[in-house]
Amino acid sequence: MYSANMFSVYGRMTARPGRRDELIALLHEGFRAGGDDSGLLTYSINTAPEDPDTIWMTQLWTDKEAHDATTRSEAVATVTQRLPPLLAKQPEGSYGHAVYVHGLTAE
């Protein structure tokens, strides 16, 4: 499965000490809050071996429009606004346009 419009997100966040697992659970809740037709095709949430408070995540969306609409939806925003108290610093990340994608459902 590949479309020239696919939109990618990479994000890296550091939790306040001891709150990483809450951060992971909240991110996971947010990723699912848009529902099955949100346009979010795949995601991963990963711990970082070198830092017990850091996580990084990836997302692949059908297109940027789906990302923007879902991210701004009330269902997702309600979850996202609970993130800042868990974070030790501002998130970092990148957006991208997917050139090659391999291994998705329905490929």
Next chain:
Amino acid sequence: MYSANMFSVYGRMTARPGRRDELIALLHEGFRAGGDDSGLLTYSINTAPEDPDTIWMTQLWTDKEAHDATTRSEAVATVTQRLPPLLAKQPEGSYGHAVYVHGLTAE
């Protein structure tokens, strides 16, 4: 499809001016060089909207051992050693252990 051992890679590279597409093609060649049973479950290669010379990629492996063995294999190393002349600077990246994965083939 999910296993507690899944190993994630994020990498960010900046090509010498005008050589981004060669870099993308070479990375793609390298990702496939390990063969179908390499343990590389999914990958993406993405351009960065803010910089025409930058790409970033993600990989998800069955486990770290598969990543290490495949990356060091002669088939892959032969491709990888052609990367440095295309790069404007050292790659950056992160390794991770996947906590949640959604959207893979055979999930």
